[in-house]
Amino acid sequence: MTVTTRPPTGSAPGPAPSRPSISDRLGARLSALPTVAALLIFVGMIIYGEAAYGRIVQFNTLSNLLVNNAHLIILAVALTFVILTGGIDLSVGAIIAFSSVAGVMLANAGWHPVAAVLVMVLIGSALGLVSGVLIQYFGVQPFIATLATMFLARGLASMLSTVPERLADDSAIRELATQIKIVDGDKVNDLVITPGVIASIVIVAIAFIVLHRTRFGRTVYAIGGSEQSATLMGLPVTVTKLGIYVISGTLAGVAAVVYTSRLGSAQNITGIGWELDAIAAVVIGGTLLTGGTGFVLGSVVGALVLGLMNVLITRDGGIRPEMTTIITGGILLVFVILQRLVAARRRQEQT
Amino acid sequence: MTGAPPIVEMKDISISFPGVKALDEVDFRLFPGEVHTLMGENGAGKSTLIKALTGVYKIDSGEILVSGEERRFGGTADAQAAGIATVYQEVNLCANLSIGENVMLGHEVRGALGINWKATHRAAAEVLSTLGLEHLDLRRPLSTLSLAVQQLVAISRAMITKPKVLILDEPTSSLDANEVANLFTVIRRLRGQGVAILFVTHFLDQVYAISDRITVLRNGAFVGEYPTRELDRTTLISKMIGKDFATLRSLGSERQSHHYEPRGEPLLKAENLGRKGSTEPTDLELHQGEVLGLAGLLGSGRTELARLLYGADKPDSGTIWLRGKKTDIHTPTSALGHRLAFSSENRRDEGIIRDLTVRENLVLAVQAKRGWFRPLSRKEQDTLTRKYLTELNVRPADPERPIKFLSGGNQQKVLLGRWLATEPDLLILDEPTRGIDVGAKAEIQAAVAELAAKGVAVVFISSELEEVVRLSDRIIVMKDHRKLAELENGPHVTAETIVAVIADEGDDEEGDSE
């Protein structure tokens, strides 16, 4: 599915010189190769898990993989936009904390649930805008600007409340986490889907279309390739860069809604370190941190790989706690080295 | 044509950068349906004038009229919307995207479901074919193209918007004769359609071939505007450089009469030197005090061969003997250690370090060669810098200015200084005169000649065959990544001889059109 991201073209007229074209065609494919590799490894992990621990390929495990990681998928999409331009957004985790605490408090204060949800999303947009303005108009480096936003959001969240804020039992926001049973299996072995999952799928689809079929999306890639070139080519660099940070913040707001509705409560310490998970998902999915190359679908696979890895570690049950971060690190390393090999390979093919 | 009002009129434009007055009350007019050439030495302010027009730089004072209305553009995008398309001096494309996308970025054909890629590519193919690039596979990443083809792609891109004004800042600096001819056909057609074309080049032949009118700048100041017919070359040059042309000519002509008879052991001998996919195994000999020219069309593999010699790329076959000893040269560092030096054709990405000062750029290689723990004292650095800034006549001769603020030609001279400072026995110069004004070009050529006279072996690569013929003692002709022929230079050898060698071979092989 990720291979088709390059649009089909009509055959180029004229005799193509034979020497470069074979390798180049390979080259075009190769840029998607890390993503494909991620997909293959994901499938491999499923097969391994099923063989070693059992009960992986069944309705509940697979649908929970989605349900539990819906917010991570959304964050990964957010980070894909940012990273494609060569930037970074460290604030998404903290935005989730602030947005969800604020949203729950508003809802409990009697706001209409739709309004509360809207505010949650807009809080994300606003904080994204703050980062964007700092970066674009004041020349602050993305790492620092979003770090400041991260502190800001985290601080605002804890100033609102340091205790868990619980949604009222009858709050309509909770319904966003209703489990819709598609196949009602034995006991909990149901194929379920939640509005959160649907939201994440829709977001991925929209992101895919935006990135590959709109000028905005192509500008994102162009900026990642060379910001200076993009400016001199007359592309709307400023607006686009502002846009991606707003998008990133907004999606963090959406992720906050998805996560909060499922948990039914919100807290200022939610989301610590999630930005790193999202970055890892993006990188595993084959997007380069230097910007310019990558696929949003890859990031989805990346998020699922991380989620599945946690499931497998839990299933194993015997892995010492101190090893888990080492394993996560190791897997990340394997993926980036793989990408590196592919890149080196591609360069060789090209010359 | 003279009856129509100018489509662009710039009056009393001034721009200063910290320490330089880049433009000083410059006037400029551009009429529909003309090709107007902007001439001047490196650093005269040509690119700056263009950027002032399109709003990349803010002007300090002056007035810009487009179609009679006063305008201040906020940047390329603004100018584009007003019908002014620009190809800036350095190729500004996105290497990570495909060729087709680069042409169409920002102008993709849109349908109901967002961008219609089929139609978009069709449009790209169409405009590329006008420049003779119909054979390109639009889905290939741009990075697979040579600099020259990239330049053509950038030009195609500018034509996509169907502009009323087309600005080309040194579009021909890396093109060969065929491609220039193609480009000129296109330019003439556009001129016929009433498009106003602003053209910058350092090639006088091209100026006289295509341009209707010339504006000359010197040191940021306006010298004059002349119809091309009324200005002969000598006058043009003296207007540009502000001094007599005869002195220049004497510099450049020296070398052709000089012929060097190689004696004794070669300084460098390479056997079977090659690398898969870039250079077929090649034999090569070089003597002290000899200038070896590498000639060939674009993409013939001259750069690749040079890079192998310097260890910038790792060879995967062959042996190199240096001063009779078998030597392994696998990195630039080891090459420097063996007193080799290499000046890349890609000045922007592989030459200068933009944010370092002229002094730091100049001493970098010497310092790298000594190792970081044996620093040059500030005094030594200053002496070195002053020496080469004077010797190569770099302007401004301010060692503490970041090199990015120098014009292209002066950057090139600083780079030459960097390599000379390492006191090499073998100096490889890849396109050292690309994009360089006549004066500076003559100075660089003279410097090469002088080096050879001092016993340095020089490998000289240039797309300008006349220049190769003028400077070299021996010429290796390359094609399709291999050595085609080796010619002893002499009165009988001319640019045509080389072209003939390449063409002959081409008939046998039915070579491709790149």
Place this chain on the structure above:
Amino acid sequence: ACGGGDDDTASGDGGSNEGDGGGDEIVTVGFVAVGPEGGWRQANEANVQDTFTEEAGFELKYAPATNLDQRSQIDAFTSFVDEGVDVILLSATEGAGWEDSLRRAQEAEIPVILVDRGIEPDDTSLYVTRIAPDNYEVSTAVADWAVSAFPDGGNYFVLEGPAGVSVVNERNKGWDDTVGSVSNLVKVGAQTANWSTEEAKSVFETVLRANNNDIQLVFAQNDEMGLGAAIAVEEAGLTPGVDVQIATIDGTKPALEALSEGRLSFVAEYNPLFGETLLEVVDKVLNGEEVEPYIIVPSETFDSPEAATAALPDRKY
């Protein structure tokens, strides 16, 4: 309490045991744990792991949280339910937000036992029982000691865990409910030191300066922070136990050692070693017996060097 499955017992869904191919009735226990956090947690979780051994007929699946993140716990919990373990032990990092997960466990007929931390709101129908020392009581014990140790009053300072964590909130509440009503004990401030000795030292050093050393009592919400405060007191040229009295919660070995040396003044144990009780409860639950919804683990307090010295030899953690 709902008492687990009505008539189903351990291998209610018959899945995992067959899958594991174990001949004997090996009981699979999923332990959603907190993971490395400090001495207390270490002792507690090691104790659980040492109790549910293979020899005892259990396969314990230990799933610590990553970075104390509740999300990773929910993931692990879900996974245990999907896998169909026989019992789930849950040490929640956070009390709120467990309803859905617990309901799913109920649907899957997997009994859940809360270890240490409770859930919010405390809906006892969602789990079988909670086994824990009581944070509120423990900090109340510290507060009671403080009130009696400072009859003439004094200034005190609180070193808290990370803002927002439920343990912190509970321990604050227990303390404030008692001390807050005593008007001559004056709170000069509270700061987080993130459970860490190093931070506590740095924080308290500055607090002493800001108050010209005029602080008589420190309530440190865990041992580590109390020890950090003691170092800060010594560095300031004061004598802990004399100029500044420090009370801590947990009762780890280093704290008792410090108490026996007089560097700390009061240590309230928050007893981590209740693996045996847990084992009994699990057995009962699997046999379908009723259990109490809240089993409080008794904890001691140590209010003198002598008490600490006496307890030290058989201190296990």
Place this chain on the structure above:
Amino acid sequence: MTDMASRIAGKRGAIVRNQAFWGVVAIVVLLAINLIADPGYLSIGYSDGRLSGNLIDILRAAAPILMIAVGMCLVVATGGIDLSVGSIMVVAGAVTMELLSSMNTPDSLGNAALTIALALGIATALGAVNGILVSVVGLQPFISTLVMMLAGRGIAKVITGGQNTTADNEQVEWLANGYILGLPVVFLLSVVIVVLVLMLVRRSALGLMLEAIGMDSRASRLAGVKRRNLQLTVYSVSGLLAGIAGVFATASVMTVDVSRTGYQLELDAILAVVIGGTSLAGGKFSIGGAVIGGLLIATLDKTVVFLGIPASATPAFKAIVIVALCLLQSERVRSLFRQRRALRAQSQKEAVPA
């Protein structure tokens, strides 16, 4: 005369443009706020061979940040980033505490030296692994060091078996808490390190080489700069300095806290470097600036506690300080100021007829 005036203006501009200047301003402002809260804030006491006071506390708190910030500064100069310093700190601390506690020799100098040497050796090795991943394997620094950040904390936990190990050794403790000439040993040591690195970098051509790599690694390779070796060196040095910081951080309380020691200190170090005017994009760097940045962060942390700002508001307070600094350092805000000044100057000029 106008020339003179413009030269003075130029000099002032250069100072204002020097980003670290604003770091100094921020430190002064924070100290002033503290001083208002407590007029005795700046007083320094002296008793049995040690100076004491808030300023001394700040210097001591700044010491570990300075060490990692200096290492970070070198890494950032080459266009890299080192996210693993916090984790390397905890590894070094874990090794120190674990070894000392297993030796159980409260006042053996030899054991102290051996332990520290081993801890620093391991820290350097971890840094070198970063270096290899970046320079030889060619991975992006962000990812390589992110991996090390994840793995490092795990390694520390493996070393101590997940426990927070405590140990006794007078020598090691003295290093962290002792005084020489009335000043804390840690601070003096961090000064020594800063001076050493500064000399190493500026007296040799190392600084130029690092900047060249950071600005344009392709061009500097062709100019003969040994990118690989230099990157390897820089990451190793960063690891070593993080190791030293880790030993001190744990030695000050003689306990390693596997989940807290060094936690997120990489962010402090990066902030310090950026506040000091070094761009994360690489190139020109300023060690002095990083030192100022480190001092600012320590001052900020201490101020928060001193003022008794509630724990929940600390992050927001930090954010505000960072944003304010970023804005002051930004070209755009400065040009706004410049315009205002220029307008004023112009109106003055117009007032005086030519």
